[in-house]
Amino acid sequence: MPSYKAPVAETLFLLKNVFPIERFNNLPGFADATQDVVEAIVSEAAKLCEETLQPLNQKGDRAGCVRSPNGSVSTPPGFKEAYRAFAEGGWIGLAVDPLYGGQGLPYALFAAVGEFASSANMAFAMYAGLSQGALNALLVHGTEEQKKLYVPKLVSGAWSGTMNLTESHCGTDLGLLKTKAVPNGDGSYAISGEKIFISAGEHDLAENIIHLVLARIEGAPAGVKGISLFVVPKILVEPDGTLGVGNKVSCGSIEHKMGIHANSTCVMNYDGARGTLVGEPNKGLNAMFVMMNEARLFVAIQGLAISEAAYQNAAAYAKERLQGRALSGPKYPEKPADPIIVHPDVRRNLLEIRSFNEAARALVLWTALKSDIAHRSQDKAEAQAAADSLGLITPVLKGVLTDRGFDNTVKAQQVLGGHGYIEEWGMEQFVRDARIAMLYEGANGIQALDLVGRKLPKDGGRALTTFVGEVKSFVKDNESDASLAPYLKGLAQGLAHLEQATFWFMQNAIGKPDNAGAGSYDYMHLLGLVVLGYMWAHIAKAAIVEKANGDTGAMEGKLLRANFFMEHILPETSLRLARITAGAGTMMALEAEQF
């Protein structure tokens, strides 16, 4: 049976020492996030995740969701009670505007807690996670009436939310979608069509489900310029907020998937279901991007979260499992064999995971803070700079954290040898669950295209220039500190590769977009490595200060892992650069039949 302890100390170190959130106490909600409050919240979340959510994780995988012939879906035993505890704890609305029932605390804090929940039980955490995307779309693009009608109930967990984008013939290419919206004459629309892959589309955890649905208003232009967003409740809501009659929306079937068995993935049928428009007609894509960006951060966190859960179990096994002797001679001669943690290759494996996890956790909080600044700062220049970084890093965070997070579950599984393949040990579930994060909310290849095709050239490359400037300033500001030199050196080298790759695109991809497409995935990972290296430099800086303050053991560990990242992981930037500059020539020269 796998176990999980939330990394409370690590999270607090990041929020107090690496990126002290106190610094931002001019932002709304941050003044309330005093050290005491942060500590209490993080510890309380840890307790709930460890004691209530995690024990249901493996059971939920085995039981899965069950659809009855009437279309209702039951979640695994125990999920209802856990969901109630989660909702009543106020966790869903932690960072939501108090005007709509939330606590208004920093989003960074919500992201930290989100990691714990997804580590403990990813399939469970998705139910509440999807509500976030829905309520954010409503908060940004909804009418005051829609906000008042739906958001407080989504925040309280009485209701939950979904995102309905995909149809069987269109996932990435939403311009092809066919779901229809016909005006009812009273301001509402009748929605008809079939949506697939709808996570949490139907379940028994909440009394109502609020679907946000992309559809095409009759007579709208073809392609993405004719798509609108609608809010379509499972049960119609009266103007006073009470529940009315059932809407014409139902779950046609649930998918049999590789993992996240405890989350219901539904085919949803809309048969003239009543919905109201969110935002302007034919501008549904804008509203959808609000949900998508929220969802991408959430999915990135899942990549880290499962990597962390898998790591903990692999490290525990490596310290306990007795097998063979250290290459340099027995370390525990009194035992029949040494624990396998004595072997350098086992350590390499574990350090590849952990040196990622620590930097990824920092990156999640760094990005979440950018989101807080972008959305809450009154200083327009500061907000814009943060929004630029947020836009640039979001696809990187999603693509890189889920790719590397998945790879890490595979590495962690490997540490257990044959036991890693057996269901009982729980490691293979981490692999199966983590796999989806590379696929949904835009497959990672699409994240790479979004980065290279959209985010990079936008506003004359302003976002990348801002980011590179930030890293260079950090390097420059700290170059006189000899103890930081090893980390800054690796970072500067990675940054140079990033600039060379960017320059290569400028010279070779303008007018030849295939060269950008061919290198997009490697570029996403190159930027990801640099930003993770940047995080390690920040962590190392804070660790050196704390070590001087007397916290030697834990901080020395951090510095060694920072070394490891610089020696073993960051050099990959050079390979990524080589692959980017190879260009698209060879791959585009092949005819389709030659594949």
Add this chain to the structure above:
Amino acid sequence: MPSYKAPVAETLFLLKNVFPIERFNNLPGFADATQDVVEAIVSEAAKLCEETLQPLNQKGDRAGCVRSPNGSVSTPPGFKEAYRAFAEGGWIGLAVDPLYGGQGLPYALFAAVGEFASSANMAFAMYAGLSQGALNALLVHGTEEQKKLYVPKLVSGAWSGTMNLTESHCGTDLGLLKTKAVPNGDGSYAISGEKIFISAGEHDLAENIIHLVLARIEGAPAGVKGISLFVVPKILVEPDGTLGVGNKVSCGSIEHKMGIHANSTCVMNYDGARGTLVGEPNKGLNAMFVMMNEARLFVAIQGLAISEAAYQNAAAYAKERLQGRALSGPKYPEKPADPIIVHPDVRRNLLEIRSFNEAARALVLWTALKSDIAHRSQDKAEAQAAADSLGLITPVLKGVLTDRGFDNTVKAQQVLGGHGYIEEWGMEQFVRDARIAMLYEGANGIQALDLVGRKLPKDGGRALTTFVGEVKSFVKDNESDASLAPYLKGLAQGLAHLEQATFWFMQNAIGKPDNAGAGSYDYMHLLGLVVLGYMWAHIAKAAIVEKANGDTGAMEGKLLRANFFMEHILPETSLRLARITAGAGTMMALEAEQF
């Protein structure tokens, strides 16, 4: 539903043009392997695999194996009939000495066919695959009586074989094993103990199961020097070959695994079961290595095989799925969207898989031919050189083909987007099935240690010197051919990195074995990349000849994919070298508690 077409043309190209097996017709069995015979065998195998084995693959995954309370195990519906067809086709004994019922054909041919079977249905192919290890151990180390009693029945498929090594407290470290053998006084032994992870340990496909079991004879020395190998039939065999009474061996339970559900993985209980010694007392490890080496080649082939099956389905999807438009403008303006094969990033993904598969297939056959020469050549020097290469490359083949093969199934799954995650499409089964190959028959970290700790230093580094010499000769012999230059250049660069890494070990790992351990995994992959690059150089050479002979389309495709490998895959050698030369310092400096 996934599909599969055996790559008959590719295999024949390798056996006729790249490594013409005719050249070896002085070896026993090769004279019979005329072009006609090879073609007939490969085509016949393809037919059986496509029509009989593949249709059972997904069904077998769903049904799994079922153990009844009496300890018997049923395989999925259809497996019995398929097994009979497979056995009656003579496939199990294709390369076995005719003296014991085999056909005596080249092992290389058997390896080629083995790929098809594992692509079509890996879990099925394992039943017969395990018989190979058992019969080879008997052929090499058994008495004449044991050979006559067991081998012909294993060859005919009437019986099947197993390997019983692992116990719950010892997988890698066999010195810890506890299973006991007590002499019965009549030359036989009573075997008692529990073995775990026994593939095909109990099933309903054959009328008897011949277990090869590692155990410790009472009073034997501790550790690996006190281990002996025994043959223990499920049903005792009378001296005349007829079946007698049941032996005291039973299946205690079957494991619930991530994949290969259709192969029964058993806990086997030996309660004083009667067995006879194979080879000398306390020399069981030698006999076991015969099985292990056979099994490692078989597992390496699985890595390639699943990568190939996954590739075919991903490529087919990419050519059919309409989504978005080519970056350079619509390719099929008459369709609602272009097929996703127009996108460079989809091509990159597919080419990473295919450029591996083609080289890996060549490497399997190259290695199998080394095995043929090592075991059949009368020229001692030639046999020794082949045995050296075989010993050196076997762990690389196992580690690298299964690691990259698994990664490829993940990449192939990614091409299908969300559909890749749904069971129905079959892609996630490839991922789950391929995962085991990195774990069993020695987890890949152990392969790396075998390579760096044993194979590299053996005989003063003779095997690596021989291999490097072979590659250098190839480069030198062909350097005047300008059309080969792009491939030779990349290969020479990779080889230089390999030599630098080897030299670094010589300088830094003698006396500091942790430096060898820390770099072992990267070294295994570095050598793997070089040997795959060497295969591409061979393929390119043959393709250039064939292209001149008029076969342009297919050969141009091969040359482009060779380019891709040189541009995108082989440059990884530089990263591997950087990681090796980082050494063990950082990772060994951490205390166990810092993990």
